[in-house]
Amino acid sequence: MSEFTFPDNFLWGTSTAGHQVEGQNLNSESWVLEHLPETIYAEPSGDACDHYHRYPEDIAMLADLGFNSYRFSIEWARIEPVEGEFSLAALDHYRRMLACCHENGISPMVTFHHFISPAWLMRDAGWLSSKTPDRYARYIEKASAHLGDLIGTACTFNEPNIAVVLSKMLPFSIQKTPFWNKAADAFGVAPDRLGLWQFAADPAMWDIIYQTHLKARDILHAGPGSYPVGLTLAMMDIHTAEGGESTAAQFRRELSDNYLERLTDDDFVGVQTYSRMVVGPDGLVHPPEGAEITQMHEEFYPEAIEGTVRYASSVAGVPVYVTENGLPMEDDSRRVEYFKRAVPGVARCMQDGIDVRGYFCWSLMDNFEWISGYGPKFGIVAVDRKTLKRTPKPSASVLGGIARANRVEW
Numbered sequence: 001m002s003e004f005t006f007p008d009n010f011l012w013g014t015s016t017a018g019h020q021v022e023g024q025n026l027n028s029e030s031w032v033l034e035h036l037p038e039t040i041y042a043e044p045s046g047d048a049c050d051h052y053h054r055y056p057e058d059i060a061m062l063a064d065l066g067f068n069s070y071r072f073s074i075e076w077a078r079i080e081p082v083e084g085e086f087s088l089a090a091l092d093h094y095r096r097m098l099a100c101c102h103e104n105g106i107s108p109m110v111t112f113h114h115f116i117s118p119a120w121l122m123r124d125a126g127w128l129s130s131k132t133p134d135r136y137a138r139y140i141e142k143a144s145a146h147l148g149d150l151i152g153t154a155c156t157f158n159e160p161n162i163a164v165v166l167s168k169m170l171p172f173s174i175q176k177t178p179f180w181n182k183a184a185d186a187f188g189v190a191p192d193r194l195g196l197w198q199f200a201a202d203p204a205m206w207d208i209i210y211q212t213h214l215k216a217r218d219i220l221h222a223g224p225g226s227y228p229v230g231l232t233l234a235m236m237d238i239h240t241a242e243g244g245e246s247t248a249a250q251f252r253r254e255l256s257d258n259y260l261e262r263l264t265d266d267d268f269v270g271v272q273t274y275s276r277m278v279v280g281p282d283g284l285v286h287p288p289e290g291a292e293i294t295q296m297h298e299e300f301y302p303e304a305i306e307g308t309v310r311y312a313s314s315v316a317g318v319p320v321y322v323t324e325n326g327l328p329m330e331d332d333s334r335r336v337e338y339f340k341r342a343v344p345g346v347a348r349c350m351q352d353g354i355d356v357r358g359y360f361c362w363s364l365m366d367n368f369e370w371i372s373g374y375g376p377k378f379g380i381v382a383v384d385r386k387t388l389k390r391t392p393k394p395s396a397s398v399l400g401g402i403a404r405a406n407r408v409e410w
């Protein structure tokens with residue numbers, strides 16, 4: 001048997017994102033998309049988990065479970081619902097949330113942008129517009145001035161590579177659906193100027209986002225507060241099937257290297273991994289017959305996180321936080337098994353000298369899984385969709401137990 005004790009300041013947390021848990025994010029671009037008659041969303045986000053009002057009980061619950069950190073996002077669409085009009089009430093709300101974390105002994109990791117932007121940004125080409133870096137910088141100035149002294153760790157962005165990853169994984173092209181043209185109409189832009197973070201796999205987008213990231217990083221570094229700043233990436237553990245060497249190398253370049261190579265001056269990179277991807281000469285190879293498949297149509301493969309942490313660290317050369325790792329399955333006993341195999345993978349990376357600073361599972365609770373609606377269950381806490389009552393699952397005590405012990409055996 002092997003065992004590993006984590007450093008005293010290691011962060012053990014759960015992750016959520018505002019739009020997926022808060023509810024009624026009325027001024028967001030997603031709210032518009034979810035309500036289009038031609039929507040590709042299985043259902044609208046609605047009240048989500050009403051975390052916007054129930055955060056005190058949720059934060060207390062995660063502390064009780066044994067965690068010492070919480071990664072959540074603040075919503076730009078609430079803070080700046082109309083261009084140039086900032087809401088003090090929304091900023092104060094997030095300040096109360098941060099204070100609540102501290103009162104519960106929880107170090108807050110704040111994501112300033114988790115996929116979602118205000119609807120007004122999309123009316124001017126969103127993440128394809130050269131005006132967006134300055135607009136985002138103005139939002140970051142306000143948020144940093146109001147919240148910075150209470151922040152523990154900051155992510156400027158969540159997964160700038162998600163659109164490219166989805167373009168490889170989805171069996172259809174979103175740009176070719178009637179939804180795309182209707183969405184462009186809804187925001188009054190041409191279809192090729194629909195700069196949606198999650199779906200516009202346009203190579204120009206990463207340059208704009210990267211410039212924006214640098215501006216935001218500088219603003220956050222200037223204080224108030226002093227904390228590490230980075231961004232997170234969607235990372236698949238890319239394996240090679242026979243004859244697939246050059247295609248797999250191409251996948252690694254497009255999905256990971258193009259991003260990681262630019263992060264060498266960041267304080268950290270956030271690695272977010274759920275499964276592996278097997279690549280043959282013609283692209284993705286389906287999981288082998290009999291493989292266990294998750295609710296997101298991926299292979300049950302907890303070892304993936306070890307592969308991606310090693311990969312991210314070797315290319316970016318900066319400290320790593322595992323900012324998302326988890327399993328979408330109804331059967332929570334599979335999630336227990338997943339964590340029992342994934343966490344040792346992180347420990348092995350650290351035994352080999354890789355600087356990993358924290359592990360955050362996705363997700364604290366079952367929530368709005370974007371176009372899949374409330375179907376996939378990622379939570380270590382169940383949420384009753386009728387009453388919104390929270391019930392911790394066995395996986396919550398297993399992972400919380402590892403967190404509390406700060407030690408894992410395998």
Ligand code: BGC
Nearest residue numbers: 017158159234272324362369
């Ligand atoms: C995102 C989350 C999402 C999760 C599971 C990540 O790509 O950051 O918002 O819910 O994966 O699909």
